[in-house]
Amino acid sequence: MPELPEVEAYRSLAEGAIGRLIDDAVATDVRFVRGRADPHVLCDTLVGAKFVAARRHGKLLVLDVEGGAHLGVRFGMTGRLVLDGTVGVDRLVYSSDRIEPAWDRFVVSFDDGGQLIVRDPRLLGGVELDPDEAALGPDALMLTPAQLRAALASSVAVKARLMDQRRLAGVGNLIADEVLWRAGLAPERRAGSLSPAELRRLHRHLRATLDDLVARGGSHTGDLMPERRLDGHCPRDGALLIRTRIGGRTSWWCPRHQH
DNA sequence: ATTGTGGCCTGCCCGC
DNA sequence: TGCGGGCAGGCCACAA
Numbered sequence: 001m002p003e004l005p006e007v008e009a010y011r012s013l014a015e016g017a018i019g020r021l022i023d024d025a026v027a028t029d030v031r032f033v034r035g036r037a038d039p040h041v042l043c044d045t046l047v048g049a050k051f052v053a054a055r056r057h058g059k060l061l062v063l064d065v066e067g068g069a070h071l072g073v074r075f076g077m078t079g080r081l082v083l084d085g086t087v088g089v090d091r092l093v094y095s096s097d098r099i100e101p102a103w104d105r106f107v108v109s110f111d112d113g114g115q116l117i118v119r120d121p122r123l124l125g126g127v128e129l130d131p132d133e134a135a136l137g138p139d140a141l142m143l144t145p146a147q148l149r150a151a152l153a154s155s156v157a158v159k160a161r162l163m164d165q166r167r168l169a170g171v172g173n174l175i176a177d178e179v180l181w182r183a184g185l186a187p188e189r190r191a192g193s194l195s196p197a198e199l200r201r202l203h204r205h206l207r208a209t210l211d212d213l214v215a216r217g218g219s220h221t222g223d224l225m226p227e228r229r230l231d232g233h234c235p236r237d238g239a240l241l242i243r244t245r246i247g248g249r250t251s252w253w254c255p256r257h258q259h
Numbered sequence: 260a261t262t263g264t265g266g267c268c269t270g271c272c273c274g275c
Numbered sequence: 276t277g278c279g280g281g282c283a284g285g286c287c288a289c290a291a
Contacts, residue, residue, distance in 0.1 A: 001285075031268090034287095074285075076284080076285050077285055094270090094271095094283055121269065121270060122267090122270075122283095123268050123269085124268060124286070154261085155262095164262095165286085172285070173283095249283095250284085
């Protein structure tokens with residue numbers, strides 16, 4: 001599902017929309033428009049303007065609009081970005097590869113005939129005018145060791161804390177499992193109980209894993225991913241993986257080397 | 260303030 | 276062959 005690597009790919013794709021005159025914007029399903037702004041106001045803000053930048057903050061894509069407005073795009077777990085017919089990410093776990101016109105929830109048309117489309121079979125994603133970026137923690141890809149330590153100052157399970165977008169932004173369920181597996185830390189560990197050495201290890205693995213998965217092209221390309229299933233075994237030591245529920249999410253981890 | 264829980268949304272897969 | 280139930284998880288509203 002779209003975690004940081006997918007949204008980074010979407011951001012890169014969206015750079016191709018910068019500087020082009022927008023002559024139409026349509027929210028085909030009003031439920032896809034989030035936040036306080038009226039759908040018509042949001043669309044009217046775009047028409048006649050241009051995007052001037054494509055940024056990413058965690059899993060939030062922000063398209064800066066000429067004149068000072070910001071268009072926030074969230075992808076939920078099944079959302080795709082399409083620019084001029086090019087899909088941002090080839091394969092999306094848990095989503096469908098079929099093409100249904102009804103799944104095009106938000107369509108921006110340019111005067112050159114091209115289109116920027118947010119496609120989402122389910123409506124878990126959405127677009128929002130001037131999203132509250134301050135509510136998001138520091139981006140996981142730029143996180144310093146001190147910021148990680150601050151984000152984990154809690155008695156909550158370390159995995160739940162890693163996925164809390166207000167503490168650090170960009171880590172979802174699959175990447176949280178992958179990072180903790182690589183770092184050898186049990187997801188159930190209290191976040192605040194990590195020793196300085198463990199914090200350092202986790203920080204290194206977080207950065208390395210994100211770089212790795214961005215390069216490989218998706219959050220589902222982790223080494224643990226193929227074994228996140230019934231009867232799955234640890235790719236490192238062969239132990240039978242444990243399945244538990246942490247922070248409301250299914251978690252797979254190795255009881256032999258994750259402590 | 261912090262933390263936990265349930266609901267939203269719907270394609271897909273499994274068992275009957 | 277069709278059908279219904281359960282599952283997937285990002286995000287938000289709400290409760291304690």
